[in-house]
Amino acid sequence: MKKIREILTRLKNNNLLLYYIWTEFVRLKGKKALEKYTDLEAVTNMYFAYSRRYPNLKNPTLFSEKMQWLKLYYHNPNMEIAADKYEVRNFIKQKGYANLLNKLIQVFEKVEDIQLDKLPEKFVLKASHGSSWNLIVNNKSKINWFLWKRILKSWLKHNIFWNGREWVYKNSKPRLVCEAYLEDKSGALMDYKFHCFHGKPMFIQANNGRGQKVHAQNFYDLNWKLAPFGKDLTPLPEVNIPKPHCFKEMLKIAKDLAAEFLYVRVDFYEVNKKIIFGELTFFPASGMPDFKPPEYDKIWGDFLILPNKTAKINTDEST
Structure with missing residues (x-):
């Protein structure tokens, strides 16, 4: 099971369409789990699925x-x-x-509010209410915005609490935080x-x-x-x-x-x-x-x- 999970992870990380499909799958699975399981059941089920023990x-x-x-x-x-x-x-x-804070460029509550022509060539978009929901842009003209805007919308409709019951995210307001692109002179x-x-x-x-x-x-x-x-x-x-x-x-x-x-x-x-x-x-x-x-x-x-x-x-x- 773990080996299969690793293979699927590599596939979706190397194909943007698969990543979008996976993002929607995880969101819908989480929404269903929220309705079906108590927090205790969801936590123990997730732990068992990962390690084959409770x-x-x-x-x-x-x-x-x-x-x-x-x-x-x-x-x-x-x-x-x-x-x-x-x-x-x-x-x-x-x-x-x-x-210590990175430069804040803008905060978006809707994908439709993102005006790419007003953003710098390089920037980072991250969902304020989740983990690893990040888009690192080092050349905005080379980003597949058709798919990425759909992925961003999926993030905004999702709540990471649904899947793993990390309660710290339960009441978070869904937002996209746009910050400056960070790079070191050393590369x-x-x-x-x-x-x-x-x-x-x-x-x-x-x-x-x-x-x-x-x-x-x-x-x-x-x-x-x-x-x-x-x-x-x-x-x-x-x-x-x-x-x-x-x-x-x-x-x-x-x-x-x-x-x-x-x-x-x-x-x-x-x-x-x-x-x-x-x-x-x-x-x-x-x-x-x-x-x-x-x-x-x-x-x-x-x-x-x-x-x-x-x-x-x-x-x-x-x-």
Whole structure:
């Protein structure tokens, strides 16, 4: 099943028409699931479909199990604000980091409001209410806007909460955020993802060669020593990803932004030795068990302490 999923993913990522069909399929499947399943049923079904086993929610020990528990039984209202790709800008400003925000060009609530002739040649469009719903435009004249406008419309009609019950997106207002295109003089735009537990950064996920033939996604500890595990992708020790120039400052900011959250992934870009804020993510890959090797699911699970889990597990099954 997982192998088939990987093949289908490669196919739709390399064919825009298939990507549109897949986008609509996921949207309609999610809408149907919302009507058919409770939050508990949807979460456990999704976990089983991914791993062929059900999560232990009565006594969760794995990181992936605790992620599902947090979906069902834990709410921090600021997580909704922080997860929204537009509203998070105010969150960042209130924290005193307005200088880290990428330039905002425009915000659209309808695809029909996008006037391409008034946009720069290069820009990025991202859905404020979802994950990985991004269109990176480095030459707008070479984009298949006939299909992409349909994909954008599908995003606006979708709610990522339907599929994986990530409640932080449930009430998000669907919008398309248009921001400046980021590029580094070196030609290698790097992003660094700080995985934080109880306000403390523990590991940094660094990506090199995204979208290229060799895509390295390595994890490092706070001393920039390569960690012996990966998430979704197996680490590539032979690929040397240098520590960011602004590492100490990133570490300090990540700790500050993560202070009130049990777990959050704080993403940054480094553009010509300048930090640009990316996003805050609470359920990477919807919290599915994707560690390589799998025993790190338990090791990460030990870092995350759930609040009053035995008391809350018997409450209403839906959020």
